Amino acid sequence: MAKKIMLGNEAIARGAYEAGVKVSAAYPGTPSTEISENIVQYKEIYSEWSPNEKVAAEVAIGAAISGVRAMFSMKHVGVNVASDPLYTISYSGVNGGLVLVAADDPGLYSSQNEQDTRMVGRAAQVPVLEPSDSQEAKDFVKLAFELSEQYDTPMIVRTTTRLAHSQGLVELCDRDEVADKPYERNVAKFVMMPGMAKQRHIYVEQRLKKMAEDACSLSINKAEYNDTSIGFITSGIPYQYVKEACPNASVLKLGMVHPLPRKLIEEFAAKVDKLYIFEELEPVIEEQVKSWGIKCIGKEIFTVQGEYSANMLRKAVLGETAELKAPAQVPARPPILCPGCPHRSVYSVLNKLKIHAAGDIGCYTLGAVAPLNVVDTTVCMGASISTLHGMEKAKGKEYIKNWVAVIGDSTFMHTGVNSLINMVYNKGTGTVMILDNSTTGMTGHQDHAATGKTLMGETTKAVNLVQFCKAIGIEHVVEVNAFDTAELERIIKEETARDDVSVIITKSPCVLLKGNVFPDVCVPDSDKCKKCGMCLRPGCPALTKNADGTIAIDATMCNGCGLCMQLCKFDAIEKKAR
Amino acid sequence: MTTRNIMIVGVGGQGTLLTSRILGNITVEAGFDVKLSEVHGMAQRGGSVVTFVRYGEKVAEPIVEEGQADVLIAFERLEALRYAHFLKKDGAMVINDRRIEPITVVTGAAQYPENIIEDLAKEHQVYSVDAQEEALKLGNSKVFNVIVLGVAAKHMDFTKEQWLNAIEATVPPKTVELNKKAFLVGYEM
Numbered sequence: 001m002a003k004k005i006m007l008g009n010e011a012i013a014r015g016a017y018e019a020g021v022k023v024s025a026a027y028p029g030t031p032s033t034e035i036s037e038n039i040v041q042y043k044e045i046y047s048e049w050s051p052n053e054k055v056a057a058e059v060a061i062g063a064a065i066s067g068v069r070a071m072f073s074m075k076h077v078g079v080n081v082a083s084d085p086l087y088t089i090s091y092s093g094v095n096g097g098l099v100l101v102a103a104d105d106p107g108l109y110s111s112q113n114e115q116d117t118r119m120v121g122r123a124a125q126v127p128v129l130e131p132s133d134s135q136e137a138k139d140f141v142k143l144a145f146e147l148s149e150q151y152d153t154p155m156i157v158r159t160t161t162r163l164a165h166s167q168g169l170v171e172l173c174d175r176d177e178v179a180d181k182p183y184e185r186n187v188a189k190f191v192m193m194p195g196m197a198k199q200r201h202i203y204v205e206q207r208l209k210k211m212a213e214d215a216c217s218l219s220i221n222k223a224e225y226n227d228t229s230i231g232f233i234t235s236g237i238p239y240q241y242v243k244e245a246c247p248n249a250s251v252l253k254l255g256m257v258h259p260l261p262r263k264l265i266e267e268f269a270a271k272v273d274k275l276y277i278f279e280e281l282e283p284v285i286e287e288q289v290k291s292w293g294i295k296c297i298g299k300e301i302f303t304v305q306g307e308y309s310a311n312m313l314r315k316a317v318l319g320e321t322a323e324l325k326a327p328a329q330v331p332a333r334p335p336i337l338c339p340g341c342p343h344r345s346v347y348s349v350l351n352k353l354k355i356h357a358a359g360d361i362g363c364y365t366l367g368a369v370a371p372l373n374v375v376d377t378t379v380c381m382g383a384s385i386s387t388l389h390g391m392e393k394a395k396g397k398e399y400i401k402n403w404v405a406v407i408g409d410s411t412f413m414h415t416g417v418n419s420l421i422n423m424v425y426n427k428g429t430g431t432v433m434i435l436d437n438s439t440t441g442m443t444g445h446q447d448h449a450a451t452g453k454t455l456m457g458e459t460t461k462a463v464n465l466v467q468f469c470k471a472i473g474i475e476h477v478v479e480v481n482a483f484d485t486a487e488l489e490r491i492i493k494e495e496t497a498r499d500d501v502s503v504i505i506t507k508s509p510c511v512l513l514k515g516n517v518f519p520d521v522c523v524p525d526s527d528k529c530k531k532c533g534m535c536l537r538p539g540c541p542a543l544t545k546n547a548d549g550t551i552a553i554d555a556t557m558c559n560g561c562g563l564c565m566q567l568c569k570f571d572a573i574e575k576k577a578r
Numbered sequence: 579m580t581t582r583n584i585m586i587v588g589v590g591g592q593g594t595l596l597t598s599r600i601l602g603n604i605t606v607e608a609g610f611d612v613k614l615s616e617v618h619g620m621a622q623r624g625g626s627v628v629t630f631v632r633y634g635e636k637v638a639e640p641i642v643e644e645g646q647a648d649v650l651i652a653f654e655r656l657e658a659l660r661y662a663h664f665l666k667k668d669g670a671m672v673i674n675d676r677r678i679e680p681i682t683v684v685t686g687a688a689q690y691p692e693n694i695i696e697d698l699a700k701e702h703q704v705y706s707v708d709a710q711e712e713a714l715k716l717g718n719s720k721v722f723n724v725i726v727l728g729v730a731a732k733h734m735d736f737t738k739e740q741w742l743n744a745i746e747a748t749v750p751p752k753t754v755e756l757n758k759k760a761f762l763v764g765y766e767m
Binding site for chain 1 (some may be wrong): 623
């Protein structure tokens, strides 16, 4: 069969295809987004962006109950949103196979925390597989569907950023057209009322015990015996670091990290002189192994923070310290809003008015840092509106007159809607700004319920945000062009002063959105430039200072948004056709 | 052969992903095992980005670590300096001679170092190219990254034909000729 170089996420999508999956649902989130973006190429699979992870989980659950193989994928924090259905479908089990792909982010490349989904697997009593390269990513997804049906359980395939966003060679196979399982009404299994759930909990306990026993002979849990003076128990990407740093050591590679194969681990531990548990993030394997009275070394020498590496292992275990040059002391280059980003325009107005923002998850979280300095809080998806409401209830309506909530259109559809309904219902007075850029920006431009397009590229109904806000009882809903700073300033002053809930929808598409064309470019006139630096304040990366203090605008970066032009009091910047 | 370690560093949005994909395709075509590691998500928004490419008989670790890179391709001067300690003693560094100020410099919180290329050349084998300028001559400033790749290609294990085939297999069909031309500009420098 053909071999192809594939991203971990691409291989997961291929695994779903080959496993005969018929339904896939997800909400985009780094590092999981490319799974759905690749699944969509397989016409045999129905795939969708759901408004949030809980909905995605339930869509997949429904499909599995009806008898087909179904998958749902999300980033680690998305699993929190989906945890309500996940914990209970664990009791019900499945009909057609059901797999959750959860992508963790050790090293926090694009996340708000470093939580470990293996802990969720343990808490929800759902078995967890963990691949360590693209080939395994594909193979383990297929195996997960088999195990799901064999043991009547949902399964989790856990990945990390380094797997999801690494490419490696994958051998392609044909799709296995799995016949649909017949559906039969089964209230004792699929209606989780207390009486039924009690019985299912007994089943769940037996299931896990059986799976732990069988895990000792499961093909993906394997001992590689070499030099037995050092032994490692490891899984996922850390396995690769072990192979790189200690190619001659003995290794017990766990493909299934929950439940653990106790007998296999005891055998391995007895055969090696010194046992290390090498796992990124939490000591999930280590704590269980130690609880069985097995002597091993883990988090005493390995951190719970961030990603591991082969060099780290060489240093900690072999005591090798390579002669490394110290990194040069250079200015940091944090991510920033793009040239022409509508969020920059909105934030420059909020900054001018000295307004604080309860923030949310998206590119616009970058408004927290210099030079915009507008966003004060960021917790999780949808939290901006509800945290602002909480502040008001704590301190009174005058206290939040210089506050707004800022939330993107996709995040608003995700969980912001609930918070906004709450604000109206509980008589709040907050001002909510929906920064509508017509896409899910940060994750690379996915459609959502308010864009009018589905994941599979079909035209569909788009939620009308204005009508939606009015329908839930909000009287003051205003739409404004994100780049009309004068009008924006007037509206923000007016709405924050009001003793009632108001919603300001700032509209302008993301500059990176496909099909966006920029006919104009901003051009400075050095004769008129007074070197005041006003135009530099919002931190557009296309603008720099010349040696003489006048402004230079990089025409290859400028998208001609005109924000700098609006800020210049001396007409020293003008828009010209490209 | 021992595993070869290549790094591509730059500023989010400069096309490090496209360049690494060309490298991925060429290594597979040449029959090597290969692993590539990329950065997606937040860092792509104008932040410092790094892509690792490792190829050889059998590759385990997907990342290149400090002191291990055979070739470091930098699309911007400051990023070359930031990752210079990843280069092996006898490694080659190819730098696009371009300055993109990070927000920390624009706001005055930090200073952009001067004479980066000259200083790096004292300790490393450095090849610099004003690829932006060369790309403009071809009529499209965006292909500067393939010009830089062309310069770096001379420090890797593939023939000109293999490179041109890999470019053809990777870039959008409409841009094949432009990208091939751009590659040759760098390759023949």
